[in-house]
Amino acid sequence: MTTTSAAASTTAIPEVVTNSAAPRPSGWLSWLTSTDHKRIGIMYIVASWMFLVIGGVEALLIRLQLAVPDNTLLSPQTYNALFTMHGTTMVFLFLMPMIAGIANYTVPLMIGARDMAFPKLNALSLWLFIAGGIVFYGSLLFSPAECGWTCYAPLSETAFSPSNGVDSWIFLVHLVGVSSFVGALNIFVTITNMRAPGMSWGRVPLFVWTMLTQAILLIISIPVIAGAVTLLLTDRHFGTHFYDPTNGGSPLLWQHLFWFFGHPEVYILVLPGFGVISEILPVFSRKPIFGYKAIVAATLGIAVIGTLVWAHHMFTVPLPFFLMIFFMLGTYLVAIPTGVKIFNWVFTMWRGAIEFPVAMLYALGFLATFLLGGITGIFLATFPVDWQLHDTYFVVAHFHYTIVGGAVFSMMAGLYYWFPKMTGRMMNEKLGRVSFALTLGGFWITFLIQHSAGLSGMPRRVYEYADVNNLGTYNMISTVGSFILALGVLLTIINILQSLKNGAKAGPDPWRGNTLEWFTPSPPPVNNFDIVPRVRSVEPMQDIRRQIERQDRVGEEAGVAAGS
Amino acid sequence: MRSPITSLPAKNGILFGIVLVSALLIPATGAFAGILAPEAGGGTPNAEAIRSLYLLIFGLGCIVFFGVGGLMIWTIVRYRASKGAVAVQVHGNNRLEVGWTVGAALLLVLISVVTFIKLDQIKNPPNSSANGLSTPQNASFSSGPAKPSLPPNGRSLNIDVNGQQYLWRYTYADTDTNNLNNVFSYEQMVVPTNTTVTLSIRAQDVQHSWWIPELGGKFDAVPGYTNYTWFNITEPGVYDGQCAELCGRGHATMIASVKAVSPDEFKLWYASQKASIVAAEKQAATARNALIAKDAAALKNAPSADAPAAAPAPAAAVDGKKIFVAGVPATGALACGSCHALADAGTTAAVGPNLDTTLKGQSAAMIKASTLYPNKLISKGFAANIMPANYGSSLTKAQLDALVKYLNDAVNGK
Ligand SMILES: [Cu+2]
Numbered sequence: 001m002t003t004t005s006a007a008a009s010t011t012a013i014p015e016v017v018t019n020s021a022a023p024r025p026s027g028w029l030s031w032l033t034s035t036d037h038k039r040i041g042i043m044y045i046v047a048s049w050m051f052l053v054i055g056g057v058e059a060l061l062i063r064l065q066l067a068v069p070d071n072t073l074l075s076p077q078t079y080n081a082l083f084t085m086h087g088t089t090m091v092f093l094f095l096m097p098m099i100a101g102i103a104n105y106t107v108p109l110m111i112g113a114r115d116m117a118f119p120k121l122n123a124l125s126l127w128l129f130i131a132g133g134i135v136f137y138g139s140l141l142f143s144p145a146e147c148g149w150t151c152y153a154p155l156s157e158t159a160f161s162p163s164n165g166v167d168s169w170i171f172l173v174h175l176v177g178v179s180s181f182v183g184a185l186n187i188f189v190t191i192t193n194m195r196a197p198g199m200s201w202g203r204v205p206l207f208v209w210t211m212l213t214q215a216i217l218l219i220i221s222i223p224v225i226a227g228a229v230t231l232l233l234t235d236r237h238f239g240t241h242f243y244d245p246t247n248g249g250s251p252l253l254w255q256h257l258f259w260f261f262g263h264p265e266v267y268i269l270v271l272p273g274f275g276v277i278s279e280i281l282p283v284f285s286r287k288p289i290f291g292y293k294a295i296v297a298a299t300l301g302i303a304v305i306g307t308l309v310w311a312h313h314m315f316t317v318p319l320p321f322f323l324m325i326f327f328m329l330g331t332y333l334v335a336i337p338t339g340v341k342i343f344n345w346v347f348t349m350w351r352g353a354i355e356f357p358v359a360m361l362y363a364l365g366f367l368a369t370f371l372l373g374g375i376t377g378i379f380l381a382t383f384p385v386d387w388q389l390h391d392t393y394f395v396v397a398h399f400h401y402t403i404v405g406g407a408v409f410s411m412m413a414g415l416y417y418w419f420p421k422m423t424g425r426m427m428n429e430k431l432g433r434v435s436f437a438l439t440l441g442g443f444w445i446t447f448l449i450q451h452s453a454g455l456s457g458m459p460r461r462v463y464e465y466a467d468v469n470n471l472g473t474y475n476m477i478s479t480v481g482s483f484i485l486a487l488g489v490l491l492t493i494i495n496i497l498q499s500l501k502n503g504a505k506a507g508p509d510p511w512r513g514n515t516l517e518w519f520t521p522s523p524p525p526v527n528n529f530d531i532v533p534r535v536r537s538v539e540p541m542q543d544i545r546r547q548i549e550r551q552d553r554v555g556e557e558a559g560v561a562a563g564s
Numbered sequence: 565m566r567s568p569i570t571s572l573p574a575k576n577g578i579l580f581g582i583v584l585v586s587a588l589l590i591p592a593t594g595a596f597a598g599i600l601a602p603e604a605g606g607g608t609p610n611a612e613a614i615r616s617l618y619l620l621i622f623g624l625g626c627i628v629f630f631g632v633g634g635l636m637i638w639t640i641v642r643y644r645a646s647k648g649a650v651a652v653q654v655h656g657n658n659r660l661e662v663g664w665t666v667g668a669a670l671l672l673v674l675i676s677v678v679t680f681i682k683l684d685q686i687k688n689p690p691n692s693s694a695n696g697l698s699t700p701q702n703a704s705f706s707s708g709p710a711k712p713s714l715p716p717n718g719r720s721l722n723i724d725v726n727g728q729q730y731l732w733r734y735t736y737a738d739t740d741t742n743n744l745n746n747v748f749s750y751e752q753m754v755v756p757t758n759t760t761v762t763l764s765i766r767a768q769d770v771q772h773s774w775w776i777p778e779l780g781g782k783f784d785a786v787p788g789y790t791n792y793t794w795f796n797i798t799e800p801g802v803y804d805g806q807c808a809e810l811c812g813r814g815h816a817t818m819i820a821s822v823k824a825v826s827p828d829e830f831k832l833w834y835a836s837q838k839a840s841i842v843a844a845e846k847q848a849a850t851a852r853n854a855l856i857a858k859d860a861a862a863l864k865n866a867p868s869a870d871a872p873a874a875a876p877a878p879a880a881a882v883d884g885k886k887i888f889v890a891g892v893p894a895t896g897a898l899a900c901g902s903c904h905a906l907a908d909a910g911t912t913a914a915v916g917p918n919l920d921t922t923l924k925g926q927s928a929a930m931i932k933a934s935t936l937y938p939n940k941l942i943s944k945g946f947a948a949n950i951m952p953a954n955y956g957s958s959l960t961k962a963q964l965d966a967l968v969k970y971l972n973d974a975v976n977g978k
Pocket of ligand 1: 262263266310312313
C-alpha cells in the first residue's frame with residue numbers, strides 16, 4: 001500500500017509545513033480573548049446555563065407564591081418584577097444564547113469549516129450578550145422592571161413605570177439584539193460561503209438549514225424590536241409620544257412592533273430545535289431522515305409565513321374583523337408545515353432500529369411535548385376561541401409546551417448529543433435517564449394542569465388568586481411539578497460537572513453519527529480538520545465509514561492473498 | 565419483511581381517540597367545565613358559540629393527539645433496536661408527504677368553515693327578548709371609526725366600561741347628550757336579563773382587559789381606543805371576572821362582576837342609583853357654595869392688602885390656606901375644602917377623605933403626589949374620578965408648593 005502510493009507521487013505537492021505546533025493556549029485569559037468558535041460556543045453555553053439557574057429560581061419563587069390561594073409570601077411589586085425577569089431571562093439570556101452556543105460550536109464543524117466567517121465579530125456577539133445580562137440584572141440594585149417580558153406601553157412609560165428598571169430592560173434588548181444580529185450575519189455568511197467541498201445545498205445538514213433560516217428571521221425581526229424599544233426610550237426620556245395616547249401616540253403601535261419581532265422570535269427559538277431533532281432521530285434510528293427536502297421546504301415556509309402572522313397575539317385589541325380573519329388563516333397556514341414535520345420525525349423512526357441514549361430520550365420528549373403545544377396553538381389561532389383563552393394560564397401552558405418542549409428539550413438533546421464532541425467525554429447515561437424522567441415528568445405535571453387553571457378563569461401575571469373553581473388544587477399540583485422539573489435540571493448540571501472530570505473517553509465518533517463533526521477528534525483541534533473530506537451526501541460520515549469498510553475488506557483480501 | 569406502511573396502527577389510534585374523546589366530552593359539557601372547557605352558564609349566545617367552537621377543536625385536537633401520540637409510541641416500541649433488527653434505508657415517500665399535508669390542511673379548513681358559520685352568532689347581537697328591558701334606540705358611547713355591533717332593531721342597553729388602575733367604572737347610557745349626569749357604578753355592573761347589553765370598552769391610563777369568562781371572550785381596554793362587545797344573559801346570577809391584561813401592581817385585584825337581575829329589579833336599582841348620585845351631587849354642591857360664600861366673606865373682612873399696617877407679605881404672595889379654602893376660580897382649580905375636611909382651615913366637607921386623619925405622618929412629596937394624581941392611588945372607601953385631576957395645570961408651581969407646605973404644616977406641625 002505505502003510503497004505504491006509513494007511510487008505514484010513523483011512530483012512535489014505544495015503543502016504547509018510547520019516545525020512545531022504552537023501549544024494550545026490555556027488559562028482563563030486565553031478563554032476571554034478567544035476567537036475560536038468552539039471556545040466561544042462553550043462560553044455561550046456556560047453563561048446561558050448560569051442564566052437558566054437564575055431564571056429557574058425566579059420561576060420557583062413564582063410557583064411558591066402561587067402554590068396556595070391568597071398567598072402573601074411575595075408583594076405584588078416583587079412578583080411582577082419576578083415574572084418580568086423570568087420571561088426576559090429565559091428568552092434573551094438562556095435560550096437564544098444557548099442556541100447560539102450550540103450553533104457556534106457545531107455549525108462550522110458540521111459544514112467542515114475551520115472557524116466562523118468572522119471570528120472577532122463572533123467574540124463581539126458573545127460579549128454583547130453577557131453585557132446585556134449584566135445591564136439587566138444591574139437593575140436588581142434599584143428596582144427591576146415590572147412590565148412583563150412584553151413590556152406593553154403605556155404601562156412601560158415613565159408615567160406608570162418611573163423606575164429605571166424599564167430602561168435597563170430596554171438596554172438589555174438593545175445589547176442582546178445587536179449580539180444576535182451580528183451573530184446571525186456571521187452564521188449566514190459562514191453557511192453560505194464556507195461549506196466543505198461537495199456540500200451542495202441538497203447536502204447541508206438539517207440543523208445547519210434551520211440555523212440559516214433562523215439567521216434570516218433574526219435579520220428581519222431584530223431591527224424592528226430594536227426600533228420599538230428605542231422609541232420607548234425616547235418616549236421615556238426625550239419627550240416624544242410614540243406610545244402615549246393622550247398626545248396622539250398609540251399603544252397599539254408598540255404591540256404591532258413588538259409582535260412583529262415576537263412572533264418570528266418563537267420560530268427563532270424552535271427552528272434550531274427542529275434542526276437538532278432532525279439530526280438526532282436519524283442517528284439513533286439508524287435510518288436516513290424521512291423527507292429531507294420536505295423538511296427543508298417546511299423550514300423555509302415557516303420562516304416566510306411566520307413573519308406575516310404576528311397579530312394573532314392581538315386578537316383581543318380593537319382590530320377590524322377582516323384582519324383577524326387574515327391573521328387566523330395565516331396562522332393555520334404556518335401550522336401546517338410545523339405540524340407535518342412531526343410525521344416526518346415519526347416516520348424517520350418507522351422501521352428503524354431505535355436506540356435510546358439520553359439524547360434520543362430528550363428528542364422523544366420533545367416530540368410528545370411539542371405535539372400538544374402545537375395542538376393548543378390551533379385553539380389560540382381561532383380568534384373567537386382566543387378571546388376566551390388569551391392572557392390566561394391556558395396561554396402560559398401553551399407557550400411553555402412549545403418553547404420548553406420545542407426549544408429547551410431539543411437543546412437538552414443537543415447537549416447530551418454533542419457533549420462528547422465538546423469535551424471528549426461521555427455523560428453519565430444512568431444519571432441522565434433519571435434527570436430526563438424528572439424533567440419530562442415534572443414538566444407535564446407543572447404545565448398540563450395550567451390549561452385547566454386558564455379555562456377556570458385564571459389570568460396570567462396575577463400575584464394572587466381567590467380559591468374558586470379548584471384553582472387552589474390546580475396551582476398546588478403545578479407548584480409540585482415545578483420542583484420536580486427543577487430537580488431534573490439540577491441533575492443534568494451535576495451530570496455535566498461530574499462527566500467533565502470522570503466521564504468515559506468518547507473518541508471521535510461515539511454515536512456513529514452522520515455529519516462531519518464526528519470526523520474530527522473530540523474535542524477537535526483548534527483548526528477543526530487537518531483534511532476536510534469531500535462530501536457526497538447528506539450523511540458524509542456514513543459514506544466515509546462505508547468507504548473504510550470497503551478498504552478494509554480490500555486490504556484483508558490483499559493481506560490474505562499476500563499471506564498465502 | 566415488516567408490516568407495510570399502509571397497515572398502520574393509526575386506525576386503532578384514531579378509533580381509540582374518538583372513543584376517549586366522546587368519553588371525555590360528555591362530562592366536559594357539564595360538571596367538569598373549567599377542567600377541559602371554558603366555563604359556561606350565563607346563557608348568552610356568543611359565549612355558547614365560542615364554547616361549541618372550542619369543543620369542536622378540542623375533539624379534533626384529542627383525535628390528533630392520541631392518534632399521533634399512539635403512532636409514536638407504537639413505533640418506538642415496535643422498532644426498538646433488538647438483535648437482528650435492521651433499519652430499512654428509506655429516504656421518504658412523496659405520496660405520504662402530500663397525504664399528511666393535505667390531511668392537516670383539511671382539518672384546518674373544517675375548523676375555519678365552522679368558525680365562519682359561528683361568527684355571526686358570536687359577532688352580532690340579537691334583539692332583546694320580549695321579556696327583557698325595553699331600551700331606547702341608539703343611546704351609546706361610541707367614538708372613533710369602529711362602531712359597536714348593534715342588534716337588528718338598533719336597541720340595546722349601552723354601558724361604557726372604563727378601565728383604570730385598578731378599578732372598573734361602568735356608566736349607563738341615557739337618552740340625553742349630557743354624559744355627566746349618567747348613572748354609574750364601580751366593580752359590579754348590574755344588568756337586566758334577556759336584554760341585549762352592548763359594552764363600549766375604554767381605558768383611561770394603561771391597558772386593561774375586560775373579561776367575564778361565562779359571558780364570552782375578553783376585550784382589551786386600550787387607552788385611546790374603544791372596543792366593543794355585547795351579551796344577552798338569560799340566567800339571573802352574578803358572573804365574576806377580572807382584568808386580564810397586566811396593568812400594574814394591583815392587576816390581580818382589579819376584579820369585575822356582572823349581576824344579572826330581572827328587568828323590573830333592574831329598573832328599581834337604576835332609579836335608586838340615580839337618586840343617590842343626584843343626592844350626593846347636591847350635597848357636594850351645597851357644601852361648595854357654602855364654602856365659597858364663607859371664603860368671599862373672609863376676603864371682604866380681611867385687611868386690604870395695601871393697608872400700611874398689614875404685615876409685609878413678600879413670599880406670602882401665594883397663600884396655601886387660601887387656595888385650600890377658595891381654590892383658584894380663574895384657572896378652574898376647585899377649592900380643596902369643598903370636598904375635604906381640615907381642622908386648620910375650618911372645612912368639614914366629606915366628599916373626600918378627612919385630611920387631618922389621612923395625611924397624618926405622610927411626607928410632603930406624598931401629599932403632592934396625591935394632589936396631582938388623585939386617580940393613581942385611590943383612598944380606601946372612596947371612588948376615583950371625583951377629585952379633580954387638573955391641579956397640575958390649574959395651579960402654578962408656586963401655588964402648588966405653597967398648598968402642599970400649608971397642608972403638611974397644618975397636619976403634621978411645622
Ligand atoms: Cu406567535
